Amino acid sequence: MIKRRKTKKIKVGKIFIGGDAPVAVQSMANTKTEDVAGTIAQIKKLEKAGCEIIRVAVPDMAAAKVLGKIKKRINIPLVADIHFSHELALEAVKQGVDKLRINPGNIGSVEKVGLVVAACRKKKIPIRIGVNAGSLEKDILAKHKNKVTAEGMVESAMRHIKILEKLKFRDIVISLKASDIERTVESYKFLSRKVDYPLHLGITEAGTIFRGTIMSSIGIGHLLYEGIGDTIRVSLTADPVEEVKVSWEILRSLGLRKRGITVTSCPTCGRTKIDLISLAEKVEKMVEGVDKNIHVAVMGCVVNGPGEAREADLAVIGGEGVGLICKKGKILRKVEEKNLLKEFMKELKKF
Numbered sequence: 176m177i178k179r180r181k182t183k184k185i186k187v188g189k190i191f192i193g194g195d196a197p198v199a200v201q202s203m204a205n206t207k208t209e210d211v212a213g214t215i216a217q218i219k220k221l222e223k224a225g226c227e228i229i230r231v232a233v234p235d236m237a238a239a240k241v242l243g244k245i246k247k248r249i250n251i252p253l254v255a256d257i258h259f260s261h262e263l264a265l266e267a268v269k270q271g272v273d274k275l276r277i278n279p280g281n282i283g284s285v286e287k288v289g290l291v292v293a294a295c296r297k298k299k300i301p302i303r304i305g306v307n308a309g310s311l312e313k314d315i316l317a318k319h320k321n322k323v324t325a326e327g328m329v330e331s332a333m334r335h336i337k338i339l340e341k342l343k344f345r346d347i348v349i350s351l352k353a354s355d356i357e358r359t360v361e362s363y364k365f366l367s368r369k370v371d372y373p374l375h376l377g378i379t380e381a382g383t384i385f386r387g388t389i390m391s392s393i394g395i396g397h398l399l400y401e402g403i404g405d406t407i408r409v410s411l412t413a414d415p416v417e418e419v420k421v422s423w424e425i426l427r428s429l430g431l432r433k434r435g436i437t438v439t440s441c442p443t444c445g446r447t448k449i450d451l452i453s454l455a456e457k458v459e460k461m462v463e464g465v466d467k468n469i470h471v472a473v474m475g476c477v478v479n480g481p482g483e484a485r486e487a488d489l490a491v492i493g494g495e496g497v498g499l500i501c502k503k504g505k506i507l508r509k510v511e512e513k514n515l516l517k518e519f520m521k522e523l524k525k526f
Contacts, residue, residue: 177429180402182373185301185346187228188252188273192348192406193373198399198431199406200422201375202415203230203256208238211245217415218249223464224419225434228406230254230276239263242270254303261287268294274348276303279338280312280331292342301346304335306362307379308353325361328353332366347372348406352379356394363398373405380410387411388421396425436462439483440473447475449493449512457516458491462523469526488526491519 184194192199202221206214208231218229233239233255246253252273257263261282264275268291275295279288279302295302308323311331319327328351339347349372351362359378367374378394381387391409398404407425409418426432440455455473462471472487476494484490485504492499498515500507500522510518 201228201408239266303348328362350375354380376404448495451475
């Protein structure tokens with residue numbers, strides 16, 4: 176079992192991150208925030224997919240002033256993503272958001288930071304410090320010969336942390352995101368030895384679904400396997416629902432969360448005498464969104480099929496134009512290939 180690093184427990188709306196809380200799944204809406212109806216509709220889809228915390232962009236006061244309307248009509252914590260403006264941060268707090276994503280060192284004077292911290296403290300709103308490799312401070316870049324390094328990213332994070340700590344504010348979450356795996360992983364490992372604040376994991380600008388899923392799975396998965404990370408966001412150039420799906424698959428693959436049906440299927444080979452690829456894809460589509468914690472196996476032949484069937488709650492094992500339906504390792508019946516999906520669904524409904 177993965178032994179998770181012990182971190183400070185932070186409350187975000189109705190859920191906790193850090194401490195003994197499960198690793199939480201986050202995403203970010205890609206709608207214009209001032210489009211209240213469109214933003215709410217997208218968040219509802221994300222909720223259904225399993226998103227547990229949602230972030231929205233707040234580039235101006237028009238976006239800030241509708242946050243309250245959005246929050247009233249969604250069921251998960253709302254995070255305001257703000258850069259540089261303490262006024263937008265104060266308005267977001269006034270609107271009742273559950274968390275701010277803002278770097279205190281980028282919003283001006285200590286007085287301005289103090290106003291934001293005081294407002295957050297009063298309403299018990301945590302702050303996420305989000306360091307991004309693409310926007311490090313100029314003096315830190317100069318110190319590291321104009322190269323973005325893991326050490327420089329951690330130095331930036333510590334600078335922002337110290338500003339909040341001097342104001343006696345410690346409801347802090349931190350992220351350190353680069354667009355490559357090496358710097359991201361090294362940054363989080365380095366910082367995890369320095370602080371006990373919960374860490375929000377992600378590979379920024381990871382790419383489209385195919386590349387981004389691979390990048391995120393390796394980077395985020397590596398850190399989670401090491402016990403580092405309290406909440407994750409998979410960043411994809413795609414519908415954010417896809418981000419949530421990948422996030423859950425990463426967590427389920429590592430045994431860190433259980434949600435929905437796990438589908439095991441073999442890669443096919445020359446022994447396969449059934450249209451296994453189509454069958455596996457249809458099974459996966461059928462069980463998508465079914466909130467049952469069970470294991471389903473779709474196997475192509477008798478070599479690995481029986482063994483996997485013993486491990487699965489429900490299994491389909493292919494033959495030549497036929498297949499076996501198995502339940503908890505026992506064969507229920509032989510079925511013609513054309514009826515396999517119908518018989519599979521019949522058994523699935525019994526769970």
